[in-house]
Amino acid sequence: MTAGPNPAFAGRGVVDNVLRDAGLTPSRRARGLSKILWWGVFVVAVLYFFVPLYATFLFSLKARPNLAAYTNTLDDPQFIGSLLYSFVVGLITVVISMALLVPTAFWVRLRLPRLRRFIEFITLLPFVIPPVILVFGLLRTYSRAPIALTNSNLGSDALLVAAYVVLSFPYMYRAVDTGLRSIDVQSLAEASQSLGAGWLRTMWQVIFPNLRVSLLSGAFLTLAIVIGEFTVATFLARPAFGPYLSLIGGNKAYEPAAVALISFGLTWIAMGFLAVIGRGSRTRVQVTGAR
Amino acid sequence: MTETALPLSTGGALSARPLRRGRGLLNWLGVAPFLLFAVAFLIIPTVYLVVGSFQDAAGALTIKNYGDLLTPTNLRTYGNSIEISAVTAIAGAILGFLLAYAVIAGGLPRFLRSALMTFSGVASNFAGVPLALAFTFTLGRVGLLTLFVRNVVGVDLYNDHGFSLFSKLGLEIVYLYFQFPLMVLIIAPAIDGLKRDWREASENMGASTFQYWRYVALPILMPSLLGSTILLFANAFGAQATAYQLTGGSIDIATIAISRQIRGDVLFNEGLGYALAMGMVVIMAVSIGLYSILQRRSERWLK
Amino acid sequence: MAFLELTGIQKRFGDVAAVHDFNLAAERGEFISFLGPSGCGKTTTLRMIAGFEQPTAGTITVDGADMTHRPANRRNVGMVFQSYALFPNMSVADNIGFGLKVRKRPKDQIRKRVGELLELINLPDKGNRYPYQLSGGQQQRVALARALAIEPQVLLLDEPLSALDAKIRVALRHEIRSIQRQLGITTVYVTHDQEEALSLSDRVVVMSEGRVEQIGPPSEIYNFPATSFVASFVGTLNLLSAKVVDAPTGRLDLAGQEIRASAGIAGASAGTIVSVALRPESISLGEGAPGDNRLRGPLQDVSFLGSIVRMRLSLGDAAVSFDTFNDPNLELPSVGSVVTVSFPHEASLVLDHAPAPRSAEVAALAEA
Numbered sequence: 024m025t026a027g028p029n030p031a032f033a034g035r036g037v038v039d040n041v042l043r044d045a046g047l048t049p050s051r052r053a054r055g056l057s058k059i060l061w062w063g064v065f066v067v068a069v070l071y072f073f074v075p076l077y078a079t080f081l082f083s084l085k086a087r088p089n090l091a092a093y094t095n096t097l098d099d100p101q102f103i104g105s106l107l108y109s110f111v112v113g114l115i116t117v118v119i120s121m122a123l124l125v126p127t128a129f130w131v132r133l134r135l136p137r138l139r140r141f142i143e144f145i146t147l148l149p150f151v152i153p154p155v156i157l158v159f160g161l162l163r164t165y166s167r168a169p170i171a172l173t174n175s176n177l178g179s180d181a182l183l184v185a186a187y188v189v190l191s192f193p194y195m196y197r198a199v200d201t202g203l204r205s206i207d208v209q210s211l212a213e214a215s216q217s218l219g220a221g222w223l224r225t226m227w228q229v230i231f232p233n234l235r236v237s238l239l240s241g242a243f244l245t246l247a248i249v250i251g252e253f254t255v256a257t258f259l260a261r262p263a264f265g266p267y268l269s270l271i272g273g274n275k276a277y278e279p280a281a282v283a284l285i286s287f288g289l290t291w292i293a294m295g296f297l298a299v300i301g302r303g304s305r306t307r308v309q310v311t312g313a314r
Numbered sequence: 315m316t317e318t319a320l321p322l323s324t325g326g327a328l329s330a331r332p333l334r335r336g337r338g339l340l341n342w343l344g345v346a347p348f349l350l351f352a353v354a355f356l357i358i359p360t361v362y363l364v365v366g367s368f369q370d371a372a373g374a375l376t377i378k379n380y381g382d383l384l385t386p387t388n389l390r391t392y393g394n395s396i397e398i399s400a401v402t403a404i405a406g407a408i409l410g411f412l413l414a415y416a417v418i419a420g421g422l423p424r425f426l427r428s429a430l431m432t433f434s435g436v437a438s439n440f441a442g443v444p445l446a447l448a449f450t451f452t453l454g455r456v457g458l459l460t461l462f463v464r465n466v467v468g469v470d471l472y473n474d475h476g477f478s479l480f481s482k483l484g485l486e487i488v489y490l491y492f493q494f495p496l497m498v499l500i501i502a503p504a505i506d507g508l509k510r511d512w513r514e515a516s517e518n519m520g521a522s523t524f525q526y527w528r529y530v531a532l533p534i535l536m537p538s539l540l541g542s543t544i545l546l547f548a549n550a551f552g553a554q555a556t557a558y559q560l561t562g563g564s565i566d567i568a569t570i571a572i573s574r575q576i577r578g579d580v581l582f583n584e585g586l587g588y589a590l591a592m593g594m595v596v597i598m599a600v601s602i603g604l605y606s607i608l609q610r611r612s613e614r615w616l617k
Numbered sequence: 618m619a620f621l622e623l624t625g626i627q628k629r630f631g632d633v634a635a636v637h638d639f640n641l642a643a644e645r646g647e648f649i650s651f652l653g654p655s656g657c658g659k660t661t662t663l664r665m666i667a668g669f670e671q672p673t674a675g676t677i678t679v680d681g682a683d684m685t686h687r688p689a690n691r692r693n694v695g696m697v698f699q700s701y702a703l704f705p706n707m708s709v710a711d712n713i714g715f716g717l718k719v720r721k722r723p724k725d726q727i728r729k730r731v732g733e734l735l736e737l738i739n740l741p742d743k744g745n746r747y748p749y750q751l752s753g754g755q756q757q758r759v760a761l762a763r764a765l766a767i768e769p770q771v772l773l774l775d776e777p778l779s780a781l782d783a784k785i786r787v788a789l790r791h792e793i794r795s796i797q798r799q800l801g802i803t804t805v806y807v808t809h810d811q812e813e814a815l816s817l818s819d820r821v822v823v824m825s826e827g828r829v830e831q832i833g834p835p836s837e838i839y840n841f842p843a844t845s846f847v848a849s850f851v852g853t854l855n856l857l858s859a860k861v862v863d864a865p866t867g868r869l870d871l872a873g874q875e876i877r878a879s880a881g882i883a884g885a886s887a888g889t890i891v892s893v894a895l896r897p898e899s900i901s902l903g904e905g906a907p908g909d910n911r912l913r914g915p916l917q918d919v920s921f922l923g924s925i926v927r928m929r930l931s932l933g934d935a936a937v938s939f940d941t942f943n944d945p946n947l948e949l950p951s952v953g954s955v956v957t958v959s960f961p962h963e964a965s966l967v968l969d970h971a972p973a974p975r976s977a978e979v980a981a982l983a984e985a
Contacts, residue, residue, distance in 0.1 A: 061420030130344030153552030160359025
């Protein structure tokens, strides 16, 4: 094998010297060039992100008198009503989802590891069955005898929550499971038991506090999804925020711009909380879960 | 060992034992509520659709519903869905990958990375009605960008170029808004997994930057890239609210067709509705299945 | 001219100087170790030889050719990484053949060379395996073969064994050395493990805080450490402060007892405080030969370390560790009894005139 410099590069010596005098080795110059390219990509993306938001903002300001789009929206009882409705539905969804999935994830890790794949499969099913199909099936199953849930408001509300709990499975399970993985539940539970704590105390005082970050992440993600959800709420004819948005989008001029921005702000707040909660913890919960 | 330590340690061993003992029916109690809930609100409704798709109006067994799927209208509906999903998945994957690479390994300031990640979390969840509204204000007939391009650049998108936000192309542009942030989020761990040592090892053995990408980096990333693209495909394929709001339910894609079947407005045919839904589920299942296979391979490499 | 020469090498990262004025001339076929705690600049220096870092000042030449500013992919230098850095998407054979492939060698030539190297590293039937299917030790052998495949002028190893189990570490250490001897390849080996450095190398470069503390063969480094850092970093050592009684004859006062240093103490006068280095293994229990240094004091503790027994003699504030070989018939004095230990005066090295960092035993930092 040749040990000397590759003859093909011999002619570049002069260039290299010039570059070196300028403090630039070839690789460093190439890096400078590619950096400009990367900045270019970044700028394109930022424009894509912000132009629609900016356009919406400008549009919302066109209403007269000034800021009327916002004051009208905030004065609209339906706005507050639907937002509150969705928020409450979201909270109930979070509570039920946790009550179902925390023990399940815990059990699977400690006692039934052979069920792991199966449970994971079930929690991933909502990715395979999109909301429009889920609500299709729910309507056909529960709007006829023998179980006609959709005949009453309460029944429809329950069905809505049930659908949202199903939609939250992938996010919540993954959040809890990642949390459990990072704390070695087995040893913690055994340590707690060896010190004389019972099951309940172990769960409540040892496991839960250590899962706080993951649980909060799962909760905020679920809330963010539920509050803006449109498909299921529409087909179940619920007075939720998503259908309200759609409704005023169709029959008002400037208010939809204001509401779209407010809705964006809500998502932003939820995600901001997620980022703050997740900071400094090793538990990294993926925002869009799907693996 | 001192004497006091003994009883403590045996006590520990005793009370820790029930953790592993008693693998009976009792064990299933912990997962029973979840499984019951899943059966009631996920499995039964799905099975209902599956069964319905094999029944005619009188409830007799048939595969005619699946035959009806093959009519030109329904094939066009699926074709549109697949086309829109594929285009936005591929474009979103490329743009999202480049963007993630730019902030992670492209030498951009570090704070941009966490800012982008948080923003991607928001944008990937900013789908549905508000997104459709925002784009109407941007690229609709009197949208800000439409007017800007017409008045300042002098190009009339709608009247001279036949562009419409409410067409397939328009829908693709809107979908891209949540597709490429999603790509940023799911590809970031893979890019993080590319070790600096690999690059240095390949340089050390004489490889050029091009050869490094050609033989090392791209092949290592390939399962993640493919898998993520497929996930993006599924993400767009299952989307309904955005398209519904944007086009008022007039565009011919699978989720909108199913919406019509749910409402029972047009050409109501219950069996066909179920078959349409099943077709979607099959496509989604294949996509997600492929995704998880590719993901597993990628995790093995990037561990 | 030496085969590998580093002259006046400096490296600054912003305001931080990682390497100051590094000079080394290695002969063809020599095995050199860079030894030091983490952050001492040894890896940075290695990376400059590989071309991953550019020196702020100084030159690097290999076989007379200036390498200082040549890009890494145009140097013919093989590197073995701490993390192995095997490409996970390629089989073992493809990994080993990678350097030849990017050099556009004919396929059959590559295959032949890969086969030879698989024999060399004793994994002849693992060519079709993938890295994740191999153990850590096997992966690192493949990484070695991969670095050797391009027939590099210089082989660099960056803490190649630190991710492995103790037993495999020792076995692989011998294997690396024997392959290196067989091929006669000039090698630079970075490690923080003094045992590795001492057992493998022709010469050891001990570094601390970006500076070279000492360069020399292992025996010289161990027996005649040039600075108190080298003395304390390499091996176990008693580092004690003593007061000079008479500089020309090397008479010292150590906690009220008089001993003689190995030589006269230049540049010191009576009353100067100096540090004295004493290896535990050079001290023995009992009166010793006539003329030996003696210390007397109560025995502080006794610990079994397997083949040797280490004891500590209390000297007021300070303590002196000393070793004796384990022997079933050995009668050890009991803790608290007053004993006498002795050592030849050649064993008491006076290091520097500044006060010692602390007048107690300084354990080897190597495994820390």
